[in-house]
Amino acid sequence: MTVLHNSLGLSTSLILLGLCSAQAQDVELRFPVSEFGTPGLIDMPTGEVFEDGTLLLASSFQDGVQKYTLSFQLTPRIFGSFRYAIVDSFDGGDGARYDRSFDFGYLLAEETALRPSMVVGLRDFGGTGVYGSEYVAATKHFMDDRLSVTGGIGWGRLGSYGGFQNPLNFFSDAFNNRSESVGAGGDTGQLDFDQWFRGDAAVFGGLAYQINPRLTFALEYSSDAYETEIANAGFEHKTPINAALTYGFNNGGGLTVYALHGSEIGFMASLPVHPQKPRYSSGIEGAPPALLPRRTAAALSWDEASLQTRDSHLFAALEAEGIELEGVTVQGDTATVRFANGRYPAAAQALGRTARVLANTTPAEISTFRLEATANGMTTSRTTLRRSDLEELEYDLDGTWRSYARARIEDAPRTESQSVSGVYPKFDWRITPYLDPALFDPDEPIRADLGVQAEASFAPVRGLIFSGTMRQPIAGNLDESTRPSNSVLPHVRTDSVSYATQSDLEIKHLTAEYFFRPGTNLFGRVTAGYLETMYGGVSGELLWKPVNGPLALGAELNYAKKREFDQLFGFQEYDIVTGHASAYYDFGGGYLGQVDVGRYLAGDYGATFSLDREFDNGFRVGAFFTLTDVSFDDFGEGSFDKGIRFTVPIDWLSGTATQGGYGTTIRPVLRDGGARLDVRNRLYEVVRGSQTNELEDRWGKFWR
Amino acid sequence: MLRRIPFVAVLLTGLAACSSNPEDSRLLKDYFQGADEAEPNAAFVAARDVNAPTYIGSLQTQENAYTLFARQTTNAKGESTWVSPDNLSLGMVDGMIIATRGFGDDQMAGDARQTLAALKTGQNRITEHFVTRLDGDNQARTLAFRCDVAFQKQDAVQLSEAYTANTDLFLETCRNGETDFVNFFWIERGSRQIVQSRQWISDETGALALRFVK
Numbered sequence: 001m002t003v004l005h006n007s008l009g010l011s012t013s014l015i016l017l018g019l020c021s022a023q024a025q026d027v028e029l030r031f032p033v034s035e036f037g038t039p040g041l042i043d044m045p046t047g048e049v050f051e052d053g054t055l056l057l058a059s060s061f062q063d064g065v066q067k068y069t070l071s072f073q074l075t076p077r078i079f080g081s082f083r084y085a086i087v088d089s090f091d092g093g094d095g096a097r098y099d100r101s102f103d104f105g106y107l108l109a110e111e112t113a114l115r116p117s118m119v120v121g122l123r124d125f126g127g128t129g130v131y132g133s134e135y136v137a138a139t140k141h142f143m144d145d146r147l148s149v150t151g152g153i154g155w156g157r158l159g160s161y162g163g164f165q166n167p168l169n170f171f172s173d174a175f176n177n178r179s180e181s182v183g184a185g186g187d188t189g190q191l192d193f194d195q196w197f198r199g200d201a202a203v204f205g206g207l208a209y210q211i212n213p214r215l216t217f218a219l220e221y222s223s224d225a226y227e228t229e230i231a232n233a234g235f236e237h238k239t240p241i242n243a244a245l246t247y248g249f250n251n252g253g254g255l256t257v258y259a260l261h262g263s264e265i266g267f268m269a270s271l272p273v274h275p276q277k278p279r280y281s282s283g284i285e286g287a288p289p290a291l292l293p294r295r296t297a298a299a300l301s302w303d304e305a306s307l308q309t310r311d312s313h314l315f316a317a318l319e320a321e322g323i324e325l326e327g328v329t330v331q332g333d334t335a336t337v338r339f340a341n342g343r344y345p346a347a348a349q350a351l352g353r354t355a356r357v358l359a360n361t362t363p364a365e366i367s368t369f370r371l372e373a374t375a376n377g378m379t380t381s382r383t384t385l386r387r388s389d390l391e392e393l394e395y396d397l398d399g400t401w402r403s404y405a406r407a408r409i410e411d412a413p414r415t416e417s418q419s420v421s422g423v424y425p426k427f428d429w430r431i432t433p434y435l436d437p438a439l440f441d442p443d444e445p446i447r448a449d450l451g452v453q454a455e456a457s458f459a460p461v462r463g464l465i466f467s468g469t470m471r472q473p474i475a476g477n478l479d480e481s482t483r484p485s486n487s488v489l490p491h492v493r494t495d496s497v498s499y500a501t502q503s504d505l506e507i508k509h510l511t512a513e514y515f516f517r518p519g520t521n522l523f524g525r526v527t528a529g530y531l532e533t534m535y536g537g538v539s540g541e542l543l544w545k546p547v548n549g550p551l552a553l554g555a556e557l558n559y560a561k562k563r564e565f566d567q568l569f570g571f572q573e574y575d576i577v578t579g580h581a582s583a584y585y586d587f588g589g590g591y592l593g594q595v596d597v598g599r600y601l602a603g604d605y606g607a608t609f610s611l612d613r614e615f616d617n618g619f620r621v622g623a624f625f626t627l628t629d630v631s632f633d634d635f636g637e638g639s640f641d642k643g644i645r646f647t648v649p650i651d652w653l654s655g656t657a658t659q660g661g662y663g664t665t666i667r668p669v670l671r672d673g674g675a676r677l678d679v680r681n682r683l684y685e686v687v688r689g690s691q692t693n694e695l696e697d698r699w700g701k702f703w704r
Numbered sequence: 705m706l707r708r709i710p711f712v713a714v715l716l717t718g719l720a721a722c723s724s725n726p727e728d729s730r731l732l733k734d735y736f737q738g739a740d741e742a743e744p745n746a747a748f749v750a751a752r753d754v755n756a757p758t759y760i761g762s763l764q765t766q767e768n769a770y771t772l773f774a775r776q777t778t779n780a781k782g783e784s785t786w787v788s789p790d791n792l793s794l795g796m797v798d799g800m801i802i803a804t805r806g807f808g809d810d811q812m813a814g815d816a817r818q819t820l821a822a823l824k825t826g827q828n829r830i831t832e833h834f835v836t837r838l839d840g841d842n843q844a845r846t847l848a849f850r851c852d853v854a855f856q857k858q859d860a861v862q863l864s865e866a867y868t869a870n871t872d873l874f875l876e877t878c879r880n881g882e883t884d885f886v887n888f889f890w891i892e893r894g895s896r897q898i899v900q901s902r903q904w905i906s907d908e909t910g911a912l913a914l915r916f917v918k
Contacts, residue, residue, distance in 0.1 A: 274840075276840045276841045278840045279808075280808040280809065281809050281837070281839055281840045282807075282808065282809055282812070282837070282838040283808070284806065284807075284808045285806065286745070286792075286806055287791055287792055287793035287805035287806045288793075288805060289747070290776050290777050290785035290787070290793065291777075291779065291785075292776075293777065293779070391779065395781075395795045395802050395803050395813050396813060397813045397814070397815045397834055397836050397846060398813075398844075398846065399812075399836075400812070400844035427724070428723075428724045428725060430723040430724065430725065431722045431723070432723075616841040616842045616843065617840060655808055697842065698842045699842075700812075700838045700842040700843050700844045701842055703812055703813075704805065704810070704812070
């Protein structure tokens with residue numbers, strides 16, 4: 001734009017207009033993070049929790065010990081952590097212990113003017129017990145929060161130095177005995193309820209002092225005797241006093257150097273991620289179309305004859321906004337459109353743009369817009385908006401909520417718009433790089449393959465999709481695992497190493513899918529073909545999900561046959577009929593619960609329980625566990641299937657209106673019990689994005 | 705240009721690859737061409753073609769970040785939409801920004817009627833100024849500010865080589881419990897129009913300087 005360059009001198013003077021800038025008193029609160037990656041001083045925990053929703057990544061290193069921890073503040077009171085630790089010589093000899101453990105903490109009381117905050121916590125409650133301990137800690141702040149003082153009582157490892165008889169024996173003598181020695185392993189993965197808060201107890205304490213906005217000093221009295229490390233790894237416990245100095249960064253992260261028991265120096269890095277605070281809160285995509293007066297040239301050139309064709313002005317105007325018009329009908333004063341949103345992660349934003357395009361292209365007499373959202377060809381909801389409301393609320397201070405309040409959202413089991421000719425068949429393809437990680441397996445913290453992936457899909461008619469994905473690994477170490485399956489169950493997942501080592505060019509999936517609406521509130525899916533990396537077969541699903549309700553119920557039945565390790569077209573002998581009945585509930589506040597009951601790939605029967613925290617911007621963190629009729633012994637290491645998962649939306653990272661996200665599931669160990677078929681496009685996730693709860697959560701994007 | 709596509713956006717969307725999806729190529733094109741070479745927004749071109757009133761705008765938080773805003777339309781409430789060639793837009797009432805789109809941390813809506821009235825009448829006054837923005841969780845949050853509108857001095861503002869406006873400079877000093885900002889308005893004597901201003905948008909976006917192009 002020449003005009004821009006000609007204006008440079010003027011613009012420069014405008015830049016120099018800057019006299020003083022707006023100042024937001026945005027203070028990043030800091031608090032000590034222990035080397036366990038949890039709220040704490042150095043080794044000892046505190047009576048604090050993280051800010052709600054905080055995801056904290058932490059790594060600590062000292063001689064012979066590495067810890068990598070992912071902590072998440074699930075609710076304002078509950079935090080959980082997953083830790084992968086490599087401890088040299090922990091079991092004696094030259095070998096290292098690769099330890100995976102979970103922590104849990106609950107805020108019993110918030111700090112008040114007179115009372116400290118208090119946390120009860122469990123360390124390594126479901127792992128091998130290397131760090132197995134329980135505690136109650138209290139923390140009080142002084143000197144305008146620059147000084148925090150902590151005191152607590154611990155059990156297990158935290159009761160191993162300066163221990164005394166358990167005060168809980170007031171309730172029962174059973175509290176006096178803790179049968180498992182620290183780090184012995186026990187029944188790995190089981191919740192040892194009968195060990196918690198048992199045995200000797202000991203007190204610990206310390207303080208953290210913020211010297212200046214960048215530096216924090218911490219000092220603690222530790223109640224951990226490091227008995228196993230002293231016996232097996234040559235650790236010297238010279239003093240119970242530990243000290244640390246932390247340098248804090250603007251983003252809340254910190255670098256810490258610490259002295260441990262007078263014999264070790266360690267380093268730690270921590271980085272908090274706040275899912276509620278993406279870099280670009282309202283996105284950097286282009287502005288939406290402005291609402292024009294009703295009798296504009298575009299509206300006056302309205303041609304009803306070409307309406308159901310791709311040549312219509314409406315089709316082109318929506319296409320420019322990343323919306324594909326699939327159907328349109330004008331009847332009286334109402335225009336009904338069916339559209340596919342190919343751009344916006346927030347369905348409400350797609351609604352807002354579609355509505356404004358309609359307002360700018362339809363004749364003045366059209367007063368009502370009915371917008372049918374679709375997913376994989378199915379109509380998922382119908383939102384009715386009044387044109388006059390759009391005109392009234394475009395720049396209204398409370399336009400977001402007022403427009404949501406005036407919108408009517410209902411189910412759309414049948415489309416009420418006439419199809420636009422030429423929309424089908426659709427053909428899409430894409431070639432991308434891919435990264436396939438396998439995190440924290442028992443021998444190696446990080447394995448991954450990097451390669452090229454080709455995807456293609458063909459939809460001859462609405463709801464019917466043929467698609468496939470092929471991958472060619474280029475570099476990586478997924479195939480370097482030498483851990484053979486020792487499972488006594490059918491090897492339904494533990495052959496993953498064979499799939500990695502015996503494949504080159506891989507067919508990740510090759511399926512035919514049909515999505516349909518059997519009736520009001522009902523959604524259906526049938527999938528056949530190579531369903532996932534390890535299984536092919538047929539999968540059918542039915543979902544009941546009212547458009548305005550928090551509850552959904554589903555049923556899925558699959559016939560699955562195990563694929564050859566080369567991940568091409570062949571099958572192995574093993575086959576199984578699996579299926580689940582599922583209940584989904586949106587608790588509100590971003591909490592999603594799910595229970596799946598049924599038969600798993602190894603033929604075991606049981607249930608999977610999941611809880612996810614989903615932020616309104618799509619950032620999601622969750623955890624799950626599965627209990628089946630497979631005994632803990634038969635299951636093997638870990639005792640039962642469990643894990644954590646997270647998804648980071650692309651638009652959260654980039655600010656652009658781009659659908660999709662990056663995510664993974666982290667399991668302490670992948671075994672054969674409680675293993676579910678990994679079929680694509682399960683209906684609940686396909687459908688919910690454009691229904692009322694999700695629309696409400698992200699309605700702030702309607703005017704964006 | 706004001707609107708900039710960060711490289712991370714291109715990287716994260718996997719656009720180093722090929723695709724049949726026009727969305728992928730759109731972002732890639734935006735990034736590598738830059739707004740100077742990219743096809744300018746059609747609404748801006750149409751507005752310029754009919755000699756619509758225009759502002760030149762500059763973001764105070766970015767060096768050499770400037771663009772033009774041409775008035776596209778005005779609704780029945782007197783709210784006008786101004787569009788830029790690089791797909792940004794402003795909602796304005798008589799030169800007072802009431803909305804932005806495309807800046808990353810937008811002002812979704814604003815209400816500064818009391819301040820505007822003070823500027824129009826040339827009186828010092830305490831006013832209320834409201835701003836609605838989207839938080840990181842897609843929720844609309846309305847902030848209320850108490851503002852002190854005060855005359856500073858008379859000032860000459862050169863709007864073009866041929867025209868210099870004789871103006872009154874007013875400062876609008878606003879604060880609430882968390883945020884402070886200062887807006888500057890140069891009001892042409894006689895017409896009482898805002899011919900130049902520096903207006904706060906949001907914490908992340910900062911302030912936008914605007915000068916009316918005669």
